[in-house]
Amino acid sequence: MKPYRVSVHITPRRGILDPQGKAVEGALHSLGFPEVRDVHVGRHIVIETEAASDDDARDSVRRMCERLLANPVTEDFEIESASET
Amino acid sequence: MKFGVVTFPGSNCDYDAYRAVVDTFGEQAAYIWHKDHDLQDSDVVILPGGFSYGDYLRPGAIARFSPVMREVIAHANRGGPVLAICNGFQIACEAGLLPGALLRNDSLRFVSSAVNLRVENAATMFSSGYSEGQVITVPIAHGDGRFTADEEVVSELESAGRVVFRYVSPAGDVDPSFNPNGSVNSIAGIINEAGNVLGMMPHPERALDDRLGSSDGRALFESLLAKVEA
Numbered sequence: 307m308k309p310y311r312v313s314v315h316i317t318p319r320r321g322i323l324d325p326q327g328k329a330v331e332g333a334l335h336s337l338g339f340p341e342v343r344d345v346h347v348g349r350h351i352v353i354e355t356e357a358a359s360d361d362d363a364r365d366s367v368r369r370m371c372e373r374l375l376a377n378p379v380t381e382d383f384e385i386e387s388a389s390e391t
Numbered sequence: 392m393k394f395g396v397v398t399f400p401g402s403n404c405d406y407d408a409y410r411a412v413v414d415t416f417g418e419q420a421a422y423i424w425h426k427d428h429d430l431q432d433s434d435v436v437i438l439p440g441g442f443s444y445g446d447y448l449r450p451g452a453i454a455r456f457s458p459v460m461r462e463v464i465a466h467a468n469r470g471g472p473v474l475a476i477c478n479g480f481q482i483a484c485e486a487g488l489l490p491g492a493l494l495r496n497d498s499l500r501f502v503s504s505a506v507n508l509r510v511e512n513a514a515t516m517f518s519s520g521y522s523e524g525q526v527i528t529v530p531i532a533h534g535d536g537r538f539t540a541d542e543e544v545v546s547e548l549e550s551a552g553r554v555v556f557r558y559v560s561p562a563g564d565v566d567p568s569f570n571p572n573g574s575v576n577s578i579a580g581i582i583n584e585a586g587n588v589l590g591m592m593p594h595p596e597r598a599l600d601d602r603l604g605s606s607d608g609r610a611l612f613e614s615l616l617a618k619v620e621a
Binding site: 374377380391 | 456490
């Protein structure tokens with residue numbers, strides 16, 4: 307087993323109203339960033355774990371997402387990296 | 392008849408629910424700590440409102456894995472009534488007892504006020520004391536009450552009469568300006584397919600006495616008492 311640091315990005319599923327993203331988008335427009343077209347606010351979770359390989363680390367975090375970290379009804383997740391620490 | 396009120400760390404309406412059934416209806420009640428595995432022979436389980444686990448991650452996401460939930464789910468699967476109020480509704484959805492999810496209010500604000508609900512289905516064990524189409528007043532107090540589900544789930548809920556309560560205007564009309572949180576189809580409360588798990592964001596246990604604003608929640612408990620004691 308080796309140590310891994312895995313990052314997960316969780317975002318509201320496209321098509322589901324994201325009032326937080328809309329509020330941030332409005333704020334960015336009024337701060338002088340009219341080029342902003344869309345904003346989504348989600349969560350970034352960093353997990354330090356142990357696994358036999360990069361694939362195992364990702365697979366384990368994917369199962370964590372399905373069981374707890376993301377809500378399959380409303381959220382999508384992306385496992386960003388599984389680099390050895 | 393005995394009610395079991397589950398207390399999670401962060402529950403804050405467990406006392407209201409307990410006092411409601413004991414003081415208002417003279418029934419028995421027990422607090423059930425979330426780490427217990429014993430429902431203490433409760434006929435009805437109440438998942439109360441509050442902020443279990445500080446709403447960390449998502450409301451209800453961590454509470455659903457509390458030890459007692461194994462027994463609550465088994466009780467529900469045996470047909471035992473579960474009344475899931477506010478945070479309890481969020482926990483029930485996360486636990487898969489009810490479909491859908493409760494997201495941040497579209498206003499991004501915590502809303503604490505009395506709302507009008509229309510009784511959409513008066514044939515459930517939780518609502519037989521009302522008449523269909525009746526408009527009742529019940530308080531809400533939540534920041535994450537926007538009911539959301541896949542289109543197919545929503546149409547299944549609608550066509551099967553599983554939407555029990557809907558936010559409406561005082562006249563009883565569905566109107567976006569009387570939808571306090573942006574819930575799809577103004578849905579305020581739903582029931583599972585078997586008809587024994589009700590989830591609702593409004594607080595019927597806080598609407599038991601006209602001196603405190605409304606007694607429209609009484610009929611919900613009376614429906615249950617009539618059904619379970621029958």
